[in-house]
Amino acid sequence: GAGVSQSPSNKVTEKGKDVELRCDPISGHTALYWYRQRLGQGLEFLIYFQGNSAPDKSGLPSDRFSAERTGESVSTLTIQRTQQEDSAVYLCASSLMGAKNIQYFGAGTRLSVL
Amino acid sequence: SQQGEEDPQALSIQEGENATMNCSYKTSINNLQWYRQNSGRGLVHLILIRSNEREKHSGRLRVTLDTSKKSSSLLITASRAADTASYFCATDGGTGNQFYFGTGTSLTVIP
Numbered sequence: 001g002a003g004v005s006q007s008p009s010n011k012v013t014e015k016g017k018d019v020e021l022r023c024d025p026i027s028g029h030t031a032l033y034w035y036r037q038r039l040g041q042g043l044e045f046l047i048y049f050q051g052n053s054a055p056d057k058s059g060l061p062s063d064r065f066s067a068e069r070t071g072e073s074v075s076t077l078t079i080q081r082t083q084q085e086d087s088a089v090y091l092c093a094s095s096l097m098g099a100k101n102i103q104y105f106g107a108g109t110r111l112s113v114l
Numbered sequence: 115s116q117q118g119e120e121d122p123q124a125l126s127i128q129e130g131e132n133a134t135m136n137c138s139y140k141t142s143i144n145n146l147q148w149y150r151q152n153s154g155r156g157l158v159h160l161i162l163i164r165s166n167e168r169e170k171h172s173g174r175l176r177v178t179l180d181t182s183k184k185s186s187s188l189l190i191t192a193s194r195a196a197d198t199a200s201y202f203c204a205t206d207g208g209t210g211n212q213f214y215f216g217t218g219t220s221l222t223v224i225p
Contacts, residue, residue: 043215105156
C-alpha cells in the first residue's frame with residue numbers, strides 16, 4: 001500500500017476484555033515497531049520486529065501485551081484483560097532495512113478502556 | 115528513563131516568525147531525528163542528523179546537534195499556520211533498535 005495502515009482507527013472496550021490491533025506496513029519494509037502514546041505525552045516503545053529475527057520485546061509493559069508478525073507482513077498487537085491504564089493511542093511504524101532509522105507511521109488506533 | 119525532553123512544552127507564535135524548540139537526551143546516540151505530529155495523526159519524519167554532524171538544513175528547517183551537551187535544536191523559519199503541530203525528537207540510544215521519543219513541543223502558529 002501507499003502507507004502504513006492501522007485498524008481499527010478507534011476501539012472502545014470494557015475492562016477485562018481482550019483487544020487485537022492490526023498494522024499493515026509499507027510493502028518491502030522489513031522493520032516494524034509498535035508504540036504507545038498516552039494523552040499529551042511522547043511515544044513509548046513497545047516492540048520491534050526485524051525480518052525473521054527474534055523480536056525485541058523489551059518495551060512491553062506486562063505479560064498481558066503480546067505481538068506477532070508473520071514474515072515481513074501484517075502485525076497484530078494483542079492486549080489481554082484490558083485495564084483502564086491501557087487507554088492510549090497505539091502507533092505502528094515501519095522502515096526499510098538499512099535505512100531503518102527513518103520510520104513511517106500509521107495514523108494509530110485510539111483505544112479506550114471503560 | 116532514556117526518554118528525551120523537549121523544551122518548551124508549548125509555543126505560540128505569529129505567522130512569519132521563527133520557532134525554536136530544543137531537545138535534551140540522556141544516552142549516547144548514533145543519530146537524532148525530528149518528527150511532526152498533526153492532531154489525531156501519526157508522526158511524519160522531518161530530518162535526521164547523525165552524531166558526527168553539527169548542523170543540517172532542509173527547506174525552512176534547521177537542526178543543530180551538540181553531543182557534548184546531549185542536546186539538539188529545531189528551528190523553523192518563516193512559520194506558517196500549517197506548521198501548527200507537535201514536534202518530537204527521537205534518539206536511537208546507540209543501539210539502532212529502540213527509539214526514544216521526547217515528550218514533544220506543541221507549536222501553534224497564529225495566522
